Amino acid sequence: MGTQRLIPLWTDSSIWSDLAIKSRGSLDDDLQCDVAIIGAGYSGLWTAFYLKTLSPDLRICVLEKQTVGFGASSRNGGWCSGFLPVSLGELAQTHGKSAAIETYREAFQTLDEIENFLSDHQLDVDYHRGGTITGATNAVQKNRIENELNEMRSFGFGEEHSRILSSKELSTRLNIDGLTSASYTPHCAAIHPAKLVTGLARVVEQLGVKIFENSAVVEYSSGQIKTESNVCSAPIIIRATEGFTARIKNHRRTMAPLYSYMVATAPLNSSQLTSLGWSNRETYHDARNMIIYAQLTRDNRIAFGGRGAPYHFASRVKPEFDLHEEIHKKIIRSLNQVFKITQEVEITHRWGGPLGVPRDWRPAVNFDRNSGLGSLGGYVGDGVAASNLAARTMAHLILSDGHPLCELPWVNHPSRKWEVEPLRYLGINGLLRIAESMDEHEARTNQPDKFRTFIIDKFLGD
Ligand SMILES: Cc1cc2nc3c(=O)[nH]c(=O)nc-3n(C[C@H](O)[C@H](O)[C@H](O)COP(=O)(O)OP(=O)(O)OC[C@H]3O[C@@H](n4cnc5c(N)ncnc54)[C@H](O)[C@@H]3O)c2cc1C
Numbered sequence: 001m002g003t004q005r006l007i008p009l010w011t012d013s014s015i016w017s018d019l020a021i022k023s024r025g026s027l028d029d030d031l032q033c034d035v036a037i038i039g040a041g042y043s044g045l046w047t048a049f050y051l052k053t054l055s056p057d058l059r060i061c062v063l064e065k066q067t068v069g070f071g072a073s074s075r076n077g078g079w080c081s082g083f084l085p086v087s088l089g090e091l092a093q094t095h096g097k098s099a100a101i102e103t104y105r106e107a108f109q110t111l112d113e114i115e116n117f118l119s120d121h122q123l124d125v126d127y128h129r130g131g132t133i134t135g136a137t138n139a140v141q142k143n144r145i146e147n148e149l150n151e152m153r154s155f156g157f158g159e160e161h162s163r164i165l166s167s168k169e170l171s172t173r174l175n176i177d178g179l180t181s182a183s184y185t186p187h188c189a190a191i192h193p194a195k196l197v198t199g200l201a202r203v204v205e206q207l208g209v210k211i212f213e214n215s216a217v218v219e220y221s222s223g224q225i226k227t228e229s230n231v232c233s234a235p236i237i238i239r240a241t242e243g244f245t246a247r248i249k250n251h252r253r254t255m256a257p258l259y260s261y262m263v264a265t266a267p268l269n270s271s272q273l274t275s276l277g278w279s280n281r282e283t284y285h286d287a288r289n290m291i292i293y294a295q296l297t298r299d300n301r302i303a304f305g306g307r308g309a310p311y312h313f314a315s316r317v318k319p320e321f322d323l324h325e326e327i328h329k330k331i332i333r334s335l336n337q338v339f340k341i342t343q344e345v346e347i348t349h350r351w352g353g354p355l356g357v358p359r360d361w362r363p364a365v366n367f368d369r370n371s372g373l374g375s376l377g378g379y380v381g382d383g384v385a386a387s388n389l390a391a392r393t394m395a396h397l398i399l400s401d402g403h404p405l406c407e408l409p410w411v412n413h414p415s416r417k418w419e420v421e422p423l424r425y426l427g428i429n430g431l432l433r434i435a436e437s438m439d440e441h442e443a444r445t446n447q448p449d450k451f452r453t454f455i456i457d458k459f460l461g462d
Pocket of ligand 1: 218244259355376
């Protein structure tokens with residue numbers, strides 16, 4: 001360990017990827033089952049888990065293009081949080097205040113649900129519920145944090161859900177420079193994402209669900225899925241393909257893949273840890289527009305990520321996009337800026353992956369009983385815990401059992417299709433540029449950028 005090297009020696013893979021991976025067979029014959037799920041990430045596997053638990057006689061299979069957890073589920077930042085990419089105010093506007101409150105209550109309680117699952121199945125996923133600290137580095141960010149808190153209060157969520165940290169308490173939780181203010185919420189746990197998705201797959205298989213790997217779905221319609229060489233017939237078909245959705249026939253404009261990139265440091269030594277005072281593994285981000293996120297892993301590395309990578313024309317997703325020289329450099333700069341101590345710590349890993357973004361930025365759980373077709377996802381980077389809630393909702397929708405979750409606003413929420421190219425490319429990349437320049441403006445002037453905010457609101461609105 002020493003200062004960062006000029007010629008870095010990092011590994012181009014995630015810190016989460018060194019698990020012993022069980023490999024599974026592919027679909028090499030035609031198959032009939034009751035429910036077929038496309039995609040073996042959290043969404044697909046949680047759906048299989050809840051369905052099989054509630055209705056053990058169902059014959060359920062999961063078809064995965066690559067291997068279990070190949071997508072975002074094994075490479076994310078490990079924030080298992082009660083956050084959603086849609087605010088209380090936005091939910092209230094379309095579905096009323098009580099539906100908004102119920103959605104957030106369920107999202108927060110999802111952490112208890114996941115904790116119970118982990119303990120019932122004795123899965124160790126490095127889970128630690130330390131909450132989240134949101135820092136403000138300028139007046140606009142401070143204002144943003146206060147507005148969010150005020151919104152929480154106006155929907156009846158008190159101090160126990162989110163509160164401003166005094167500078168004294170902040171310094172005992174996470175001692176970093178340059179914050180003008182910070183808030184704290186208990187609704188987040190740091191996890192090892194790959195341990196969660198591989199453990200979940202094992203549990204699901206023990207229940208009797210069949211998972212087929214290297215079985216890419218090329219197209220599907222009511223009652224039938226086609227892979228390159230086989231057909232899977234099922235009256236119920238659920239798509240859980242998130243950032244990869246645009247590769248499936250007839251879904252080119254359903255979800256835009258945006259890339260998020262991460263780096264990890266070598267484990268911090270005890271004096272570095274002491275100087276940070278980071279003993280409760282709170283996840284950390286600040287209130288900038290172009291999101292950054294950090295967690296202290298169980299082995300004391302800082303895993304740090306950020307958005308802002310360019311969108312690829314025609315929603316392309318390719319293995320070579322998992323690394324981005326320029327964005328990784330930017331992320332390391334941000335890491336060094338936020339946690340000054342990391343300027344002296346080796347960066348050991350870098351990686352990235354696509355997340356799914358619907359046109360209106362709102363996740364959805366859709367199921368049509370007539371066609372038997374459904375889908376869940378579009379979490380815009382908040383899917384670790386939200387996928388559990390979405391999958392539970394999906395299981396009850398399929399079973400048509402009148403469960404209250406089936407009333408949540410994201411059920412059968414229609415998001416319009418993304419624009420045709422090149423409008424999609426120009427729009428998304430323009431938006432990303434604007435968000436980045438807003439952060440620069442806010443840091444420079446301590447003033448909100450009303451014009452750019454207006455443009456972003458227009459783009460995201462109807
Ligand atoms: C770098 C990064 C950091 C993130 N950090 C966080 C975080 O800290 N907290 C948080 O809440 N969220 C985070 N997210 C988002 C979160 O990881 C996702 O929302 C979540 O994993 C979505 O799970 P999923 O099962 O819906 O999708 P995925 O995990 O992407 O799974 C989709 C699966 O479908 C398969 N598939 C695709 N096409 C086909 C096909 N045609 N046939 C068969 N199978 C197919 C894929 O191979 C993949 O395995 C992050 C995402 C990224 C990329």
